[in-house]
Amino acid sequence: MQFSRRKMLAAGAGVAATAATGGVASASVDHSVSDTALARSLGFTSAHADVNGTSLHYVTGGQGAPLVLLPGWPETWWQFRKIMPALARRYRVIAVDLRGMGGSAKPAGGYDKKTMARDIFELTRRLGHTQVNIAGHDIGAMVAHSFAINHSDATTKVALLDVAHPDESLYQLPLLPKPGEFHLWWFAFNQVRALPEQLITGRSRFLIDYFCDLLLVNPAAISDATRAIYAQAYAKPDAIRAGNAWYQAFNQDIEDQKTYPKVTKPLLGLAAEASFEFFQYVLSTKGTDVRVSKVERSGHFLAEEQPDTVIRALTEFFA
Numbered sequence: 001m002q003f004s005r006r007k008m009l010a011a012g013a014g015v016a017a018t019a020a021t022g023g024v025a026s027a028s029v030d031h032s033v034s035d036t037a038l039a040r041s042l043g044f045t046s047a048h049a050d051v052n053g054t055s056l057h058y059v060t061g062g063q064g065a066p067l068v069l070l071p072g073w074p075e076t077w078w079q080f081r082k083i084m085p086a087l088a089r090r091y092r093v094i095a096v097d098l099r100g101m102g103g104s105a106k107p108a109g110g111y112d113k114k115t116m117a118r119d120i121f122e123l124t125r126r127l128g129h130t131q132v133n134i135a136g137h138d139i140g141a142m143v144a145h146s147f148a149i150n151h152s153d154a155t156t157k158v159a160l161l162d163v164a165h166p167d168e169s170l171y172q173l174p175l176l177p178k179p180g181e182f183h184l185w186w187f188a189f190n191q192v193r194a195l196p197e198q199l200i201t202g203r204s205r206f207l208i209d210y211f212c213d214l215l216l217v218n219p220a221a222i223s224d225a226t227r228a229i230y231a232q233a234y235a236k237p238d239a240i241r242a243g244n245a246w247y248q249a250f251n252q253d254i255e256d257q258k259t260y261p262k263v264t265k266p267l268l269g270l271a272a273e274a275s276f277e278f279f280q281y282v283l284s285t286k287g288t289d290v291r292v293s294k295v296e297r298s299g300h301f302l303a304e305e306q307p308d309t310v311i312r313a314l315t316e317f318f319a
Contacts, residue, residue, distance in 0.1 A: 033229065035059070035103045038078055042085055044093070048103070051122035054110065057103030058096040058123065062088025065156070066129040067318060068120060069095040072138020072163070073243050074208060075301075076102035076233050078226065079137065082307035083314070090315060094127065096120060098143060100242025102233045111245035112252040113165065117146035121154055130154065133318045137161035137303065139246045142253065145286070148263045157318055159268040161302050161310075162275055164282045165260075166253040182274075190247035197237040204240070205231035215300035222304050263287040268317045270310060272298050291317075 035057060039046040044061035059077050067087060071079045077095040087093050097104040099116050110116070120143065124132050133156045136144030145165040148158040170187070177183040189196065200207055208231045212222045234240055267287035271279035271294055280292040293313055298306040 035077075038081075038229070042081060043088070044084065044095075046103070049123055049126050051126055052110075052115070052119045054099050054107050054119060055105040056096055056099065056119060056123055058094055059084075060092065060094050060127075061085075062091055062093045064091045065318075066124065066127070066132040067091035067093050067314075068124065068132050068134040068144075069093065070098060070120065070134070070136035070140030070143050071095070071101070072136070072140045073246060074204075074211060074234050075138075075230050078102075078229055079301065080303055081226075083303050083311050086307075086311045087314065091133070091318065092129075094124070094132075096123065098140060098246075100239075100245060106238045106242040109245075111242070112249040112256065113142045113146040114150055114253075114256050116143045117150050120147055121151045124154065131156050133157050133159075135159035135161065135314060138163045138300070142166060145263065146253075146256070148265055148267070149260045152263075152265060155265045157266040157268070158263060159270065159314060159317060160283070161270045162272055162279065162300055164269075164279065164286065165257055166250045167257045168254055170250060170254065187247060187250075190244040192244075193248070196244055197240045200234070200240050201237050202235065204234040207231075207234065212301075216305055217297055217299045218305060222301065226304075265289070266317070267291075268313070269293070270295055270302055270313055272300055272302060274299070 035046045039059045042061065044059045046057070046059050048055055048057050061084065069077070069080045071077055077097050080095050084093050084095060099110055099119050100106045131154055134144045134147055135158070136142070141160040141163040142165050144158055144160060148155045173184055173187060175188070205227065208227045212227060213219045216222065234243060263286060266289045267283060269279055269283040269290065269292035271292060273294060273296060276294040283290050283292055295302050295306050295309050303310045
């Protein structure tokens with residue numbers, strides 16, 4: 001349980017198609033492909049909306065009941081590329097870059113998960129939806145949880161992928177782990193102001209490769225082309241600052257969590273093998289109608305490493 005607990009606490013359409021299929025692109029390919037081209041490669045549409053004092057980028061496609069997908073650090077909406085087309089056969093899929101992420105604005109503040117949940121609520125209302133299914137991964141899971149609490153009437157069902165909302169257990173993370181323990185060192189690193197921008201700007205590909213190789217069972221599940229897309233999204237100082245701000249808001253998130261009741265809407269947890277037992281325990285304390293499933297042969301990036309399993313689980317749950 002020690003390892004599980006630490007881990008849980010935790011150029012055009014051609015390039016897009018290569019990334020979506022998991023292929024390896026040539027190093028000579030221009031990876032500064034636009035969100036418009038990436039969305040088009042999946043049969044989706046890229047757009048922006050001004051909501052809650054900021055601007056959000058989102059990608060839509062499909063028909064049916066609305067299903068909102070929220071990504072995590074250090075990725076973008078593109079992390080759902082392998083599951084979006086299949087889900088769009090049954091749902092109106094809305095994949096959103098969170099406040100501070102990818103094509104969305106990077107304001108000075110508002111990175112607590114309650115404010116970010118309000119962003120998503122106002123976006124869904126702008127799109128004409130009074131009630132939505134919502135699924136989030138990593139930071140996106142924290143926002144999805146907050147959405148289900150603070151906008152319960154707007155929530156049909158909620159799915160959390162491999163991460164739960166911040167609570168006081170984060171204060172128990174060690175600065176120096178014991179030998180063999182998994183170390184969430186970036187939780188502390190991302191608390192530091194200004195220095196990460198100086199260290200990572202222009203070097204974000206090193207960070208992306210590190211986390212892909214660390215947190216995947218099969219590192220090839222996230223291709224060279226996709227890694228380049230993520231690296232580009234976190235290459236500039238404002239993007240690094242905004243991504244770190246999600247972590248710097250954890251103290252406020254923990255205080256908010258203390259006031260939250262249990263989620264009363266149906267709640268699904270999908271967890272990697274290493275985090276399953278702890279995730280199952282945590283979610284049992286945070287909802288009244290909870291089911292948790294293990295995603296076999298997967299690390300943290302579930303939708304990229306085992307997309308068929310995630311598609312099946314989400315389709316069955318949101319049906």
